[in-house]
Amino acid sequence: MICPKRTSELLDLHLAPFKDKDPAWEIGISKIAGRGVVATRHLKRGEIIFRDSPLLIGLAAHEEDSLNACSVCMILLPDTRFMCRQGCGLPVCSLCAKKKQHKTDCDLFRSWGPNEPEVANSVIIRLLCVARAINLNKDQRDLIYCLQANLDNNHRTEVRNAAKCFKKFPTDKKVIEMMNRTVAVLRTNGFDKTTDRTNDNQEFNYRALYPLFGVMNHDCIPNSYYTFEEKTNNMIVRAAVDIPEGFEITTTYTKLFTGNIARHLFLKMKKNFTCKCPRCSDPTEKGAYISGLYCRDTSCNGLVVPEITGLPHPNWNCLECKQKSTHAQMMKSQDFASGAINAKNNSNSLRTLIQYLNEKSDQFIPDSNHVIIDAKLTVLQRLNQSREDCSEELAANTRLRYSRDIMQIMDKLGMGDSLVRTQLEEQVRKEEERRAIKQAAEAEKQRKLAELQEKAAEADKLLAALAANGDETAAAIIAAETAPTCAPTAAAATAPTPAPAAELA
Ligand SMILES: [Zn+2]
Ligand SMILES: [Zn+2]
Ligand SMILES: [Zn+2]
Ligand SMILES: [Zn+2]
Numbered sequence: 001m002i003c004p005k006r007t008s009e010l011l012d013l014h015l016a017p018f019k020d021k022d023p024a025w026e027i028g029i030s031k032i033a034g035r036g037v038v039a040t041r042h043l044k045r046g047e048i049i050f051r052d053s054p055l056l057i058g059l060a061a062h063e064e065d066s067l068n069a070c071s072v073c074m075i076l077l078p079d080t081r082f083m084c085r086q087g088c089g090l091p092v093c094s095l096c097a098k099k100k101q102h103k104t105d106c107d108l109f110r111s112w113g114p115n116e117p118e119v120a121n122s123v124i125i126r127l128l129c130v131a132r133a134i135n136l137n138k139d140q141r142d143l144i145y146c147l148q149a150n151l152d153n154n155h156r157t158e159v160r161n162a163a164k165c166f167k168k169f170p171t172d173k174k175v176i177e178m179m180n181r182t183v184a185v186l187r188t189n190g191f192d193k194t195t196d197r198t199n200d201n202q203e204f205n206y207r208a209l210y211p212l213f214g215v216m217n218h219d220c221i222p223n224s225y226y227t228f229e230e231k232t233n234n235m236i237v238r239a240a241v242d243i244p245e246g247f248e249i250t251t252t253y254t255k256l257f258t259g260n261i262a263r264h265l266f267l268k269m270k271k272n273f274t275c276k277c278p279r280c281s282d283p284t285e286k287g288a289y290i291s292g293l294y295c296r297d298t299s300c301n302g303l304v305v306p307e308i309t310g311l312p313h314p315n316w317n318c319l320e321c322k323q324k325s326t327h328a329q330m331m332k333s334q335d336f337a338s339g340a341i342n343a344k345n346n347s348n349s350l351r352t353l354i355q356y357l358n359e360k361s362d363q364f365i366p367d368s369n370h371v372i373i374d375a376k377l378t379v380l381q382r383l384n385q386s387r388e389d390c391s392e393e394l395a396a397n398t399r400l401r402y403s404r405d406i407m408q409i410m411d412k413l414g415m416g417d418s419l420v421r422t423q424l425e426e427q428v429r430k431e432e433e434r435r436a437i438k439q440a441a442e443a444e445k446q447r448k449l450a451e452l453q454e455k456a457a458e459a460d461k462l463l464a465a466l467a468a469n470g471d472e473t474a475a476a477i478i479a480a481e482t483a484p485t486c487a488p489t490a491a492a493a494t495a496p497t498p499a500p501a502a503e504l505a
Contacts, residue, residue, distance in 0.1 A: 004028060004035045010143040011212050018051050025050055025212075025249060032217040033273065034148075036248045043243040045416060049224060050212060052235045055140060056182070057208040058129025060192055066205075067120035071105060071128055072096035074206060082120070089114030089124045089165075104135050113167035127162040129207040133182040134175065141178065147214045149184035150272045158183045188271065189214030204228060210235050218271070219250035220263060220279040225418040226251070240416030256415065257373045259291030261306050261314065274310055279413065283308055283317070288412040289368040293333050296325055303366060304330060337365035341375050350388040354379060354398050368409060376402040377420075380427065396431055403427040 004027040011027065024043055030036030043049060059069055068079045070093040082091045084102070088109040096102050108131060110117075114124060133144060149155075159179045163169040170176065186192065190209040213226065213235055226237045243249060253271055254263045260280060267275050279285050283305040284292075295302040295318040302320025306327070309315075313327035341361060344353045357375055365372060380402055382388065387395035403424040410421060463479060 007035065007143075007146045007215065010139055010146055011215070013139050014055060014143055014211055015050070015052065017053065020050070023050065027215060028248075030217050030248055032219070032248065032250070035215065036217040036250075037212065037215055039243045039245055039247050039249055041245050043239040043249075045239050045242050047239045049237045049239055049243075049249060052210040052212045052237065054208040054233055054235075055136070055143060055211050056129050056132050056186070056190075057206055057233060058132065059125050060205055060207045061122040061125040064122060067091065067122060067125060070096050071125065072099055072101050083118055086110060087114070087117040089117040089119075089121065090128065091120055091125065105132070108134065109166075112169050115165055115167060121165055123162050124165050126207065127158070129209075130158070130179050130182045130186065133178060143211050144182055144185055144209070147185045147189050147209075147211060149181060150188045151181075151184050152272075155184040155187065156180050185209065185214070206233070208233065213237065213251065216249060216251045218253045218267070218273075218275060218277075220252060220254065220275055220277045221413055221415055222250045222252040223247070223416065224249050224251055225416075227419060238417065240418060256413075256418070256420065257290060257370050257377075257409075259306070259370055260285060260308070261291065261312065262370075264310065265312055281308060284319075286413050288409050289366060290370050290373070290409070290413075292366045292368050293330055293337075294364065294366060295321060295323065296329065296333070297321060297323055306330070333364070334369075334371070337361070337369065338371050340364070341371050345375060345378060350379065350382055351390050351394065354390065354394065367405065373406060373409060376406060380424075396434060399427045400431040403431075 008027045024040055024047075025037050026040050027035055028038035030038075039049075059071060059074060061067055066076070068077045068082045068091055069075065070077055070082075071090040072092060073096050075093060077091065077093055082093070084090050084092045084097060084106060086097075086106050088106040090102075090105060090109060092102050092106075105128060109124070109128075114121075133141060136144075159176060186207060186209055190207060191204055192207045216224075223239065223241050223243050224237050225240045226235050228235055237249075237251075239249075254266050258266070260283070264275065264280065267273055289303055289305065291306055292303040293305075293316070295304050297318070300318060300321045300323070302318040304316045304318045304325060306316050307314040316325045316327065316330045317323075318325075341356075344356045347353065353375070357372065357379070361367075361372060361375075379398060383390070383395055383399055390398070407421065407424050407428075410418075415421070459479070
């Protein structure tokens with residue numbers, strides 16, 4: 001590991017364009033692992049901690065059907081004739097074809113002689129992010145070497161496979177080693193379709209390395225969260241909770257709503273470490289029961305949770321009757337529930353899925369289980385697009401209910417702000433606003449009705465008084481004059497006594 005001081009210097013150079021003279025963070029010794037990012041002063045929830053720009057960025061090119069994105073601006077192009085006419089093997093838009101960035105990429109790839117430059121090849125396009133490291137300056141390349149890299153057996157595969165796509169791929173050991181290292185750093189610290197590592201469901205279809213973010217350590221309940229600026233792809237990291245001075249600023253490499261076992265497995269396999277955070281050390285996950293399943297004994301209402309062993313197949317314990325179950329036994333229940341929910345999710349009727357979640361699913365799987373949380377998030381996402389086959393009322397109630405359900409689980413976990421929470425809060429706010437408007441309209445209607453009733457009652461009184469005086473002609477005129485304004489209560493106006501308010505309401 002390169003010392004924190006050198007890392008700091010290189011990061012300062014990288015972040016110089018942001019001109020942050022008094023940063024709220026520094027690189028320091030971490031209690032979690034090696035070095036980390038530490039708060040230099042008290043940070044308030046929501047405050048921006050730092051901005052980071054991608055040192056390397058390129059298309060992820062995972063799906064063969066989305067290879068027609070420009071390799072510079074990354075905008076999707078019409079799917080004919082999007083490849084560079086110069087024969088570099090990269091897709092590029094007509095505007096970016098003239099830019100300096102493409103000239104650099106183009107010269108490099110043409111010098112390697114792509115075998116089929118006119119065909120969009122995912123291996124070549126994907127390699128661009130790695131190959132761009134070659135044209136970085138020395139400090140920038142050193143910064144890559146400062147970041148953690150999982151140098152496992154697979155990290156050389158990508159460059160080896162890419163070499164087959166070119167006629168004159170470099171053979172210089174130093175260049176190959178640097179590219180391999182970059183692959184390893186990207187795999188350990190980079191973004192690659194963030195579905196894997198994001199703490200939110202935000203779209204990020206690139207492959208990118210944010211160096212300062214890369215230094216941050218993991219916590220299953222991170223105290224920061226990030227968003228991306230659309231135009232620049234710069235990352236903004238904010239405090240998710242208040243962070244006292246001297247505390248480490250953490251992020252999460254896993255999804256927020258996965259159970260202990262799944263997170264452990266992911267961190268072990270992909271990131272090569274075992275997390276020992278408070279959530280991971282608690283079988284109930286701070287009472288949020290994200291892995292929770294029902295006891296197999298049907299006469300027991302207890303929740304069953306996996307033991308904390310660090311093993312991929314731990315035993316599970318019922319918190320009520322203390323009965324032990326094997327991992328395989330509990331996985332059967334989990335798979336059954338996941339299958340049932342997925343079937344409803346794929347049935348194309350959103351209303352059916354909502355009804356199932358509201359009325360059926362908790363008979364066989366607790367509402368706290370990650371499958372249910374995911375399903376609710378999916379429902380909210382679909383409702384955001386359109387309410388499909390749901391009535392307005394059902395859509396509105398569901399938005400409010402599911403958003404609150406998920407926020408409640410986040411509260412139990414002790415999770416502060418995140419993009420997900422912002423979105424959920426927005427749903428709740430909108431729905432509460434809609435209800436308030438509806439209520440105000442209803443109150444206004446009632447007020448008008450009462451006003452009319454009052455007028456009708458006055459008219460009645462007047463009529464009665466006139467009739468008593470024997471002046472029936474005047475009474476008839478007044479009745480004719482008051483009738484139109486009292487239209488909704490015309491019946492009341494002619495009746496001997498005004499109808500009771502309750503009847504009218
Ligand atoms: Zn472009
Ligand atoms: Zn080109
Ligand atoms: Zn953890
Ligand atoms: Zn039990």
